[in-house]
Amino acid sequence: MSASSAKSSARSSGKSAAGKSAPKSAGGLAPGERGPRERPPASAPIVDNRRARFEYHLEEKHEAGVVLYGWEIKAIRAGQVQMTDGYVVIKNGELFVIGLRINALRSASTHVLPEPDRTKKLLMRKDEIRRLVGKVEQRGFTLVPLNLHYRGGLVKCDIALAKGKAQHDKRNAEKDRDWEREKGRLMRHQVSSPGRD
Secondary structure, three states: OOHHHHHHHHHHHOEOOOOOEOOOOOOOOOOOOOOOOOOOOOOOEEEEOHHHHHHEEEEEEEEEEEOOOHHHHHHHHOOOEEOOOOEEEEEOOEEEEEOOEEOOOOOOOOOOOOOOOOOEEEEOOHHHHHHHHHHHHHHOOEEEEEEEEEEOOEEEEEEEEEEEOOHHHHHHHHHHHHHHHHHHHHHHHHHHOOOOO
16 A cells, blocks of 8 residues: 555545544534534524514414525524514515514625615415405404514514504503513512511
8 A cells, every 4th residue: 555545545534644533623523624504493583573462463373484685694693683663565465574674784795785674575375375365355454473483494474464452452451561560579579578477
């Protein structure tokens, strides 16, 4: 066996010509080797539209895909997304979400002109869209985005058929929320200062 063939066989087995194995990092990879690309968890939340649950009675929930550019995905992974004033509109039998703000990172490419409030198309099957359109037009429902989340490495948007709450319903929701908060304070105070006998 020649010296060059010994070196090539040593390289392929991960050992140096002297018979020692190549040093590995703490992650178990040799220097210069790349590991598998890390993906977000299977169904991790990104952002919630809390205002939607306060403003509307939610009836049906559906999941839709979102058409996004590369810079938008990077900004979402960095947490630069807001959904407080978002709503869904129907144009020509397609769904679009408006008011989903994705702020570009400073490191975005110079050839890309990022538009934070761009209207984003939602992806669903045609029969599901037709059913939603029928309910919106005939029964007076509206479509609101509830959240963005990861599913299998893709960004998805939950949307809901909803009806607006009356003012007294909102006041009742505020009272209930305040009472729960006050009840929690009382319980913590009661636990932290036990009664004297």
